[in-house]
Amino acid sequence: MPNDHKMADGIFNKRDTSRVTMTDVGRLAGVTQVTVSRALSHPDKVSKDTLRRIQDAIDATGFVPNAVAGALASKRSNLVSALIPSLTNVVYTSFMATFSQHLRQHGYQVLLSETGFDAASEDALIATHLSRRPDAILLTGIHHSDKARKQLQGAGIPVVEIWDITDDPIDICVGFNHHAAGRAVAEYLKAKGHAFAATITADDERALRRQSAFAERFTALSQSAVPDANTGGTASIGAGREAMAHLIDHSDFRKGAVFCSSDLSAHGAIIELHTRGYKVPQDIAVVGFGDQDFAGDIDPALTTVAVDRLQLGHLAANSVLDKLAGRPTKSVHDLGFKILTRLSA
């Protein structure tokens, strides 16, 4: 594929002519480049005295190692690529925060990109990322194009897929069973005595799978159809309000429970219900998904499906580190989920 980007081409490209290298530092410290390199990556192999002189030379020159050259020579970039659907969705970014922090402690940096729920742009991004020769790569979800799978396998690096599980991961996956989660919520609400239910779902493949599992199971249990309001784009309070309004205005759903694909839309649904005079959960119960930080702080406190995101972050990071270190690793990690009963359902 020819490179069709416009390349920047200005005065700043001429910089670097004067940048300090290990050779410069070495000259100042009276040693060669190799010793400087060693002083930085294997300080125990360099005498106390030279170490000090090199350190002084580094301070004096303001030397900043060139990780690009280092990566080329060593074939290790200390970079881990990560692709997430959205940069603004806390569900993904809070995971990333944990993941990055954990990896940083082991000397790795994370190169993060947003794929935007779009398969085509994911393919392009995977190629771009692989060109940076990351030491590992993390993807969201388990559905990737054949081309992507091929490139990933060809890269010969650990690949972690998160937020979902499958028996056939590219390499490693860490997540939970969305189908089971949908079913579980259906059973929970049925057990609570609800005869009717509806769903509010965002345009997210995993959310849609939870929704369909929920609808299928709830219909089986209660013999009543489950209307769905698709919020169209990504979940938000506004989208949740709109969807709730739509359900009330355009379906015969008037009492029962609503299963939302996100805590955000659940929160929006509750706000809409309140402004219309419905009581939650007495008139209509609401279940969210994700257990976001605010779930316990709204009124009524939100009943929701919780997945241990901290553990997700740790497991994903550890899997990467284990693989990189050649330690044995499980290829499928099922985090499970938990229905957190609060007051809204």
Added chain:
Amino acid sequence: MPNDHKMADGIFNKRDTSRVTMTDVGRLAGVTQVTVSRALSHPDKVSKDTLRRIQDAIDATGFVPNAVAGALASKRSNLVSALIPSLTNVVYTSFMATFSQHLRQHGYQVLLSETGFDAASEDALIATHLSRRPDAILLTGIHHSDKARKQLQGAGIPVVEIWDITDDPIDICVGFNHHAAGRAVAEYLKAKGHAFAATITADDERALRRQSAFAERFTALSQSAVPDANTGGTASIGAGREAMAHLIDHSDFRKGAVFCSSDLSAHGAIIELHTRGYKVPQDIAVVGFGDQDFAGDIDPALTTVAVDRLQLGHLAANSVLDKLAGRPTKSVHDLGFKILTRLSA
């Protein structure tokens, strides 16, 4: 500084022995490495026929260019570094989404890290990022250590500071005047007839500056002290509730207006007021900050201070691109702000 990270050291380091290079592609297409390189970056300088053969060879081999080697040879990484305080705060991530997208269209990738509101870790991160030889770097805020400034200047690349303005930027800054925003809110609330006010502020340097400007101005206008509830960490609905509760329980603030450092804490404050039976804005008015996507969707709709984040993203990206292309650029961009009057104040 010696590298004290544990280095991963496992089986995966041996990979790459078999990775396809331009030389391999060239051999298959009957040309040399140079022609392959040209085919990729200057396709117009290669004949139609060879171009096709090279393309075929690329497809056949699954060649993925090595951007690391490219960067070393060309001294351009096509990377732009970005440091933001928090990955989970939509205020920063929504900016990043715009910024990254814009730069991606011009062939640049963004290397994003979270600094965590902590100056020491910012210094370390700046060094790490500079070692990757980014073509430009973006920082949040205008307060950086001397060491950081020195390193940044030595890097000889465009530096953009966002979310704040100063007469003395390292290179370029894009933001607005937080002091002026605080004053403006004070004047707005005074004009609305409020004689009393309080503030709810998170532990964020810029938020604290808005708060102190607000308090100073409001006190000057109304001769009444402005109690503050610091939420301690980062803003959230929960922190807002707690702070509001604290104000009511532990100060003599009972009526008037509350200026919150974030829409999130404002939302929390409103929830707390509602559960305690206060009417918003009749009993207590609430002003937020940031105009997050939900601000208009809660009840009552939130009056807040809006900054054009989209424009911030575009301006920051364009400034970088202009600098890189050697075009003339303004060094200080004041975005201004706007008080968005809705129902909560």
Added chain:
DNA sequence: CAGCGTAATGTATGCGCATACATTTTTGAT
């Protein structure tokens, strides 16, 4: 058809570092 400009490709080189291997210096045990 000489002569020259242009298009198309190739050759040579080095970016800054890590690493294998070679050499020198130091240490300690006898």
Added chain:
DNA sequence: ATCAAAAATGTATGCGCATACATTACGCTG
């Protein structure tokens, strides 16, 4: 004091690509 092992440092080399420069193959003008 002697020698082998260990510690400390150096030499040589190449990672994969971009770029300056050299070469070759073709037109085209007069």
